[in-house]
Amino acid sequence: MAESNNIIIKNARGYIGAFGSRIDKLANETSLAVGITIVPAAPYHITLITKDELRQLTTDLSDKIDTLNENATKIDTKNIFSLGLGGDPKGVCWVVIIWNAGNIFRKKYGLSTKQFHITLSNTDDHSTDKSLYSLRETFLTENLDLNTLDHLVLSYNLSDQYDQVFIYAREMCNRFPDSEKSWLRLADIARRNDQYKLAMLAYARTINLLNEQGNEKVQEYCSKKIFNCASIYTEWGCLFGENELDQIPEELKRYLLTPWSQIIRQRFVNIYSDEQPQFNQNPREHLIMPFTDPRGRHRNLGKYL
Known part of the structure; x- marks a missing residue:
């Protein structure tokens, strides 16, 4: 049993759960807000x-179950987020919770991702959906700060709900355009979705935002991903092939359709001076170079090459 941020993870009556004053606080705040007194x-x-699940794992892991219990106590509990009330406050109800570290731990042991929640009622229904879709009130992302929205993106990513991940990653970039975390999330998601031009430009913006902060490890990661995109899938920078401009969300064009900085250009000169990308463009395909004017307004014009 271990305690972190007033949360204890322990085996209780045959299941493993997170307990403590911060869990109580999340439950009490939601109960008070909706008038639940029980x-x-x-x-x-x-x-x-x-x-x-624990019974099955005990059978499967045999003598390793003690290690599982010990490892469970070490799970990060700093980033546990409440999204609000789910269910019926006059019946079965709960607090909808995001806890990505918990689901990463579950996947490590071959378990599916779980819809984490705090039950507020005396009775429970284990067959009921307890995800974000169970919230009583309309879910509005504009009420979330950057960190919570980021963990929402990660939550859907862990659950393989990629369409929803892309929507919330776009929302992150639109609401927090100066956060490198927003663009890195979008870039990774776009690359997984085979949207290589969007991925390349989002990685480039990440590098620009990180330039004054250092973090060479992340910049190197982005550089390698950009080079991979340019080697196999797309032209460099804001040079678009047929239909590639459709990858760029309208609300993000003013951030992405800009000339690459000298910082990025020099970075590739230094790192890849002995290696050149080998992307083979169809000679019959016209290329377009859209641009954003200095006032940040995208013009739907291009120069065909």
Whole structure:
């Protein structure tokens, strides 16, 4: 059993869960907001591994189950987020929770991602959806700060809900355009979705935003991904092939359709002076170079090469 940020992860009555004053605080804040006065008999908690799952793991892992219990106590609990009330406050209800470290741990042991929640009622229904879609109120991302929105993106990514991941990553970039984290998330998602031009430009913006902060490891990562895109899939920079401009969300064009800085250009000269990308462009395909004017307004014009 270990305690971090007033949260304890322990085996309780055959399941592993997160308990503590911060869990109580999340539950009490939601209960107070919606007028729930009944306090459940069991202590507030977030179930990490259910009884059935733990029994199966005990059988599968045999003598390694003690290691699982020990590793569970080391899971990061700093980033546990409440999204609000789910269910019926007059019946079965809960707090919808994002806890990515918990789901990363579950996947490590072959378990599916879990819809984490804190049960507020005395009864529970384990067959009910307890995800973001179960929220009583309309979910508005504009109420979320950067860190919470980032963890929402990671949550959907862990659940392989890639369409939703892309929507929230775009929202991150639009609301927090000066955060390198926003563009790095978008770049990785775009690359996985085979949107290589969008990925390249988002990685480039990440490098620009990181330039004054250092973090050479992330810049090197972005550089390698850009080079991979240019080697196999697309032309450099804002030189677009047929239909590639469609990859760029309209609300993000003013951030991405800009000339690459000397910082990025010099970076590739230094790193890849002995290696050149080998992307073979169809000679019959016209290329377009859109641009954004100095006032930040995108003009739907291009120079065909």
